[in-house]
Amino acid sequence: MDFQLSEEQxxxxxxxxxxxxxxxxxxxxxxxxxxxxxxxxxxMAAELGLAGIYVSDGVGGSGLGRLEAAIVFEELAAACPSxxxxxxxxxMVAWMIDRFGNAEIRExxxxxxxxxxxxxxxxxxxxxxxxxxxxxxxxxxxxxxSHYVLNGAKAFISGGPTSDVYAVMCRTGDEGPRxxxxxxxxxxxxxxxxxxxxxxxxxxxxxxxxxxxxxCRVPAENLVGAEGDGFKIxxxxxxGGRINIGACSIGGARAALDAAxxxxxxxxxxxxxxASFQATQFKLADMATELDAARLMIxxxxxxxxxxxxxxxxxxxxxxxxxxxxxxxxxxxxLQIHGGYGYLKDFPLERLVRDLRVHRIxxxxxxxxxxxxxxxxxxx
Ligand SMILES: Cc1cc2nc3c(=O)[nH]c(=O)nc-3n(C[C@H](O)[C@H](O)[C@H](O)COP(=O)(O)OP(=O)(O)OC[C@H]3O[C@@H](n4cnc5c(N)ncnc54)[C@H](O)[C@@H]3O)c2cc1C
Numbered sequence: 001m002d003f004q005l006s007e008e009q010x011x012x013x014x015x016x017x018x019x020x021x022x023x024x025x026x027x028x029x030x031x032x033x034x035x036x037x038x039x040x041x042x043x044m045a046a047e048l049g050l051a052g053i054y055v056s057d058g059v060g061g062s063g064l065g066r067l068e069a070a071i072v073f074e075e076l077a078a079a080c081p082s083x084x085x086x087x088x089x090x091x092m093v094a095w096m097i098d099r100f101g102n103a104e105i106r107e108x109x110x111x112x113x114x115x116x117x118x119x120x121x122x123x124x125x126x127x128x129x130x131x132x133x134x135x136x137x138x139x140x141x142x143x144x145x146s147h148y149v150l151n152g153a154k155a156f157i158s159g160g161p162t163s164d165v166y167a168v169m170c171r172t173g174d175e176g177p178r179x180x181x182x183x184x185x186x187x188x189x190x191x192x193x194x195x196x197x198x199x200x201x202x203x204x205x206x207x208x209x210x211x212x213x214x215x216c217r218v219p220a221e222n223l224v225g226a227e228g229d230g231f232k233i234x235x236x237x238x239x240g241g242r243i244n245i246g247a248c249s250i251g252g253a254r255a256a257l258d259a260a261x262x263x264x265x266x267x268x269x270x271x272x273x274x275a276s277f278q279a280t281q282f283k284l285a286d287m288a289t290e291l292d293a294a295r296l297m298i299x300x301x302x303x304x305x306x307x308x309x310x311x312x313x314x315x316x317x318x319x320x321x322x323x324x325x326x327x328x329x330x331x332x333x334x335l336q337i338h339g340g341y342g343y344l345k346d347f348p349l350e351r352l353v354r355d356l357r358v359h360r361i362x363x364x365x366x367x368x369x370x371x372x373x374x375x376x377x378x379x380x
Contacts, residue, residue, distance in 0.1 A: 005071070012068050016075035019048060024079035031083065031205035032351050035197075037162050038083055038205060043116045045076070045087060052114035053091055054240070055098045059106050060114030066240060066302035070247040074295070077251025081355040084251065086206035088244035089158050093120035093167045096182070096237040100225040109165060109184065118164035122241075123154040123211055124234050130155075131368050133169075134177040134231055138213060140170040146220055148172070148183055150191070150213035156362075160209025161194040163187065168213070169230045177231035182224040191216030202354030239305055239313055241363045242320035246298045249327025250291065252356045256334035256349060257287050263338050280337060287330045294323040314376040321369035324359040331356050 005013065023041045031038055045051065053069040055061025062068075069091065076084035094113045098106055112118040129136040138152025150170055157166075166185040173179030185192055195210030225233055261284060264275035274280050301319035304312040335342035335349040342349040360366045 009068060009071055012064070013071045013075060015048060016050070016072045017078075019045065019050075020076045020079035020084075024076060024083055028080035028083070028205070029345070029348065029351060031080065032202075032355075033204075033345070035204045035207070037086075037207055039116075039119075039162075042083070042087060042090075042119070046114065046116035049114075050076075050087065051090060051116045052094045052098075052110065055091075055094045055110060055114060059098065059110035061094070061098065061110065066243055066306045067299055069240070070243050070298050070302045073244045073247035074251040074254065074298075077248035078255045079251075080205060081248050081252040081352065082203045082205040085203065085245060085248045085355075085359070086158060088241065088248060089122050090116070090120045091244065092237045092241040093122050093165070095240060096167060096233050097184070097224055099236070100182070100229065100233045104221065105184070105224060113165065119159055119162060120165045120167065121157050121159040121163040121211070122234075122237065123157050123166050123168040125155050125157075127153060127155045127210075131365060133234070134180065135175075136169060136171060136180065138168065138170040140168075140172050140181060140183055140218070142172070142220070143217065147217045148220060148223070150183070150185065150216040150218060152213050154211040156198070156208055157211045158203075158206055158208055160197065160207050160211060162207050166192070166211060167224070168211075169234050172227050172230075178228050180230035180234070181227045182230035182233045183218055184222040184224060185213070185216065185218050186222075189216055189218060201357060202351070203358055235313075238363055239316045242316045242369075243298055243301050243305065245359050245363050246294070246301075246320045246323030246327075249324045249356050249359045250295050250298060252352045253287075253291055253294075253327040253330035253334075256331040256352045257284070257291060259348060260284065260287070260334035260337040263341075267339075274337070283333055283337060287333055290326045291330060294319075294326040297322050311376065314373055317364070317369040317372040320363065321366045321373070324356070325366060327356045328353070328360060 049062035052061035053064050057063035126136050140148040140150050143149050164187045168183050171179050172181040191214045193212045198208040267274050297319040301315040304315040331352040
């Protein structure tokens with residue numbers, strides 16, 4: 001067991017840290033306030049290989065592993081959790097196509113996804129199918145051999161109206177997970193439309209909307225994998241997605257802890273820096289300890305998934321649950337250390353609290369993470 005990053009991993013971390021510090025950090029508050037989706041900066045990230053981190057290199061990916069992805073997302077999220085999290089969803093979709101798509105579909109979609117000439121969305125959730133995703137109802141009916149015709153609606157889709165490629169989990173067969181397929185729908189396809197941009201607590205640098213399908217005709221060759229594989233593909237994507245969203249929580253929490261460490265040493269009350277009070281010191285010590293523990297779990301889950309360990313899904317669920325709960329708690333405590341100033345938009349704490357809150361809800365709620373963990377424990 002090696003707790004040290006390799007030289008290559010340190011170089012990747014430093015590259016991501018430098019990029020995020022230069023291009024995400026100075027803009028994050030404005031992107032949040034003005035609800036700007038930063039296409040130019042995302043394409044710059046893609047130039048550094050960050051749009052297909054664990055996609056194979058033959059189709060434009062970086063061919064790296066899950067640990068490298070976790071390292072990158074922590075760094076990007078330390079500068080802007082919302083933008084980092086959108087990029088993590090884009091990476092998840094690109095990987096699903098790379099891992100399960102045939103040569104034709106991989107060559108058609110991945111070169112433009114890895115440059116972010118095309119942006120991707122992941123469409124699983126429906127108005128009536130959230131945690132119980134396998135009950136989804138969006139239907140895809142074959143029209144001859146050439147097309148699927150899609151009808152239905154997807155809810156809460158990140159990248160909603162701004163994406164170019166939608167990986168849609170839809171029903172081509174019977175009820176339950178085995179009747180689900182994964183089909184790629186391209187922007188501009190007749191019958192594809194969007195709901196209004198959702199008004200959200202955080203994650204404001206990426207847009208979220210309903211995605212609707214009304215007699216939406218999609219070429220049959222846009223099927224990823226085989227008919228009936230869709231739920232398996234969606235869940236496989238989420239294993240890695242959960243590592244990445246956990247890493248985004250760690251990054252946001254690290255930024256909050258750094259801010260709290262500086263502020264506690266500068267802010268004086270009762271004639272001394274608030275960092276001199278042991279109550280503050282113990283808070284900082286606990287925040288640093290828990291952040292470290294969460295990072296170790298994320299890195300362990302990344303290693304487990306990379307090795308295709310039989311318990312990888314459980315490790316990813318455990319790490320996502322821990323890292324997102326701890327990340328939120330650290331941001332909240334860092335805001336508390338800033339007193340009233342933490343509540344103001346002049347400081348980044350309130351944005352970090354808002355942005356990290358949703359990590360406990362999406363990619364499977366933290367209650368569903370417990371369901372996954374308990375299922376594995378009771379099977380053993
Ligand atoms: C900003 C944002 C972006 C999102 N982006 C995407 C996206 O890009 N693509 C996508 O497909 N989805 C996306 N989602 C949807 C997200 O994944 C769902 O909101 C989430 O899976 C929960 O579904 P739900 O909201 O329907 O809640 P519900 O499933 O209705 O759950 C409500 C509550 O009940 C609890 N609960 C449900 N079932 C159980 C159970 N068996 N045991 C214990 N507790 C349970 C839940 O944990 C939760 O607390 C996004 C959501 C948000 C808010």
